[in-house]
Amino acid sequence: MKISDVLLSKNGHVTITLAKEFLKCQVGKRVPTVSQFSEKYQLARGTVQNALTSLQQCNAIKLDAKGHKGSYLVKKNVAILLKFIGINSIVGVMPLPYSKRYEGLASGLMVTLENNFDISPAMAFMRGAKNRTRMLLTNRYDFAIISKIAAQHIIDKDDNIIIALSFGPQSYLSEYVVIFSDEKHTEIKDGMRVGIDNEYVDQKFLTEKVCKEKNVTYVNYDYSQILQRVIQGDIDAAIWNKDEIEEKLCDVKYYPIEILSPEANEAVLVVSKERPELATLLNEIVDPKAVIEIQQLVLKGKITPSY
Structure with a gap:
């Protein structure tokens, strides 16, 4: 049986759905029953059974029925399953x-x-x-x-x-650091203008975390502009990627962030x-x-x- 013929049949969309299910299944594990697939996708049992038969006839999967213990996935051909799903x-x-x-x-x-x-x-x-x-x-x-x-x-x-x-x-990245326009500063203080990019989830989250309980003014810039804005003195401080500072040999002072989350x-x-x-x-x-x-x-x- 050709995959193209199966996909063009009236049960083609059901076969695609089950192909996605079997792509997630591990070989050697028990697979959902026909009834479970039928209930999950609101399909007739016969429709599900036909789709399972098509997948097996195309050598996409091989099932081993063990009676009341259910069926187990003995083998799956990922390449064939992907053809059913349409991922190339x-x-x-x-x-x-x-x-x-x-x-x-x-x-x-x-x-x-x-x-x-x-x-x-x-x-x-x-x-x-x-x-x-x-x-x-x-x-x-x-x-x-x-x-x-x-x-x-x-x-x-x-x-x-x-x-x-x-x-x-x-x-x-290696780590985020705090950078300052004035080299005399070593921490963000009240009254500072702090660069932030509201579209940059990491930088925004860490900036707000570092500045929590501080009376600062957030100045919104595109992330790519923030470093230069600090160097020019348009803003006083910002959270930045240490890798970029070191690789660009930027003349700017920076200090580690003590409360940094390792997930960043x-x-x-x-x-x-x-x-x-x-x-x-x-x-x-x-x-x-x-x-x-x-x-x-x-x-x-x-x-x-x-x-």
Whole structure:
């Protein structure tokens, strides 16, 4: 039986739905019964059974029925399941690669996204976790790279994304620091003008956390302008990425943030909550340890970034 014939049949959409379900199932585990699928998706039992038969006839899955114990997934062919679902490419979006750390992360992701499922990987770049998540939720992109602290904030607020993969401490950046226009300052004080980007989840959250209970004036700038605004004296202080300061050899004083949340430094890969099958697929394809190994090689100058 050809996949195209199944998809064009009257049960085609049901087969696609079950293909997504089996992409999430682990081999060796018990699978939902026909009745459970029928109840979950409000479908006739016969319709569900026909879809299961089609998946097995196309060698997408192999089930072992054990009577009252239910059926178990003995084998699944991810490549065939992906053809049913219609996934032939994976496009991610991450921060602009303005630091070696981001270049290393992008390089590691592109290398590990190469796969045996005939899926073409691609990466796009966009500033701001809000912007990246917004585009993710319109299905323009399949996954997004943001910081763990941004992901947790978005999940707490809207609960519309899933953290599929985490890449560990300092995979997103080395640390955030506070920078000052006047080198005599070592901490943010009352009366200061503090730069903030309301579209940049991490920077906004940390700025408000550092300035809590302080009488400061927030001045909204695009994140890419804040460093220069501090240097020029247009604002007195801001929270900034230490990696960029050091790589650009900026003549600006900076100090560590004592109350910094470690989640701000960790990169995570998120997908839409409406597409949990992508979380399963990306877990099968991407090895976080391999990504970080490549990132470290880029940071140490042992390999040239490639993304």
